[in-house]
Amino acid sequence: MDLRVLKTFEACVRLGHFLKAAEELQYAPSTVTLQIQRLETDLGVTLFVRDGKRVIVTEAGRWLHHEASALLKLIGSMRQTVSDIAAGDNGSVRFAAIEPIASQQLATVIADFCKNRPKVELTMEVSGSRSIAERVQAGELDFGVCSAPSANLLLEFEPLIEERLGVLLNTNHPLADRDSITTDDLAGLTVLVKESTCIYRELWEMAVYPTGQNAFSCIEVGSIFVIQQMVKAQLGVGIVPIYNGLEQTGSLVIRPFADPNPVVTIGIAYKNKNFLGKAALLLMNAIRGIREPKPTLPTA
Structure with a gap:
């Protein structure tokens, strides 16, 4: 039969x-x-x-x-x-991204992808870079958008953008009128920082605050959104990546560090393209669209 x-x-x-x-x-x-x-x-x-x-x-x-x-x-x-x-019009994709790139740049990309491929079962998580890389290596995620993973994880990494660290300030703060901020400017202030496993916290400690001297009071906050609200309530200043979307007209501004100007590369981490489904590959390609364009060289 x-x-x-x-x-x-x-x-x-x-x-x-x-x-x-x-x-x-x-x-x-x-x-x-x-x-x-x-x-x-x-x-x-x-x-x-x-x-x-x-x-x-x-x-x-x-x-x-x-x-x-x-x-x-x-x-x-x-x-x-x-x-x-x-x-790539069906199947499932599971990936994770760090904040604030998840909300500031990826949200619209994901929305468009879901509209164009409604049958694809998509799961997007928001987590820290270290956790994302480890879960990609373990096969729990198809790919992740995070900082460069540790070399011992043996993951592929495609750089997308460079994020610079800045200081989130209430517009009423005396430093809000500055073009840039130095570490000395923060002396005596309450500084809101992310948790110790966050790439932005690591960048802050390595590049901006390497000595660890207690020149100011630090409060550890696990959410950039919460840091944003606390600064808005005039409780200190926040250490955040520079995104226009984190600023609020009349309430919040971000000022870059004068020297040094710490930078972290954010990109796509994955294990092996050959093991990924077509939908995952298409989504990765859509995310590549946020990549910063390379400057064009002048023609002779």
Whole structure:
């Protein structure tokens, strides 16, 4: 009992005539007759009773037709789904990104992707760079948007953008009118920083605040959004990457550090492209669209 025979049987029942089934399937009439005879022999039952040129389905044939129709429909759906997955129009993608690039740059990219491929089951998580890289290496995520992973994780890394660290200030703060901020300017202030595993906290400690001297009071806050709200409430200043979207007209501004000007590279980390589905590859390609354009060289 193969699928071709079941398809022939279904057509015979639906059309009520072997000849019409042969025409629809583009078979010779003798082929249809032979297939039905083999099916009846295989099952040990009579599926049709002839009535002149027409054929009438037996009770066993009606039951088989019901089951065969459902099976053929399921197989058709399976074929379509597999085809859609191969084209990137179905399947699943699971990835993670750090903040604030997740909300400031990726949100619209993800929204457009989901609109264009509504059948793809997408899961987007927001986490820290270290955790993202480890989960990509473990196969729990297809890819991640984060800082460069540790070399011992053996991940591929494609740089996207360079983020610079700045100081988030309430517009009423005395430093808000400065073009840039020095570390000495922060002396005596309350400084809001991310958790110790965050790349921005690491960058702050390595490049801006390497001595660790207690020149100011630090408060550890696990969310850039919360830092934003606390600065808005005039509780200190925040150490954040420079994004216009974090500023608020009349309330918040970001000023860069004067010297040094710490930079971190953010990109796409993945294990092996050959193991990724088409949908994941398409989403990665869409995310590459946020990459900073390279400056054009003057022509001679």
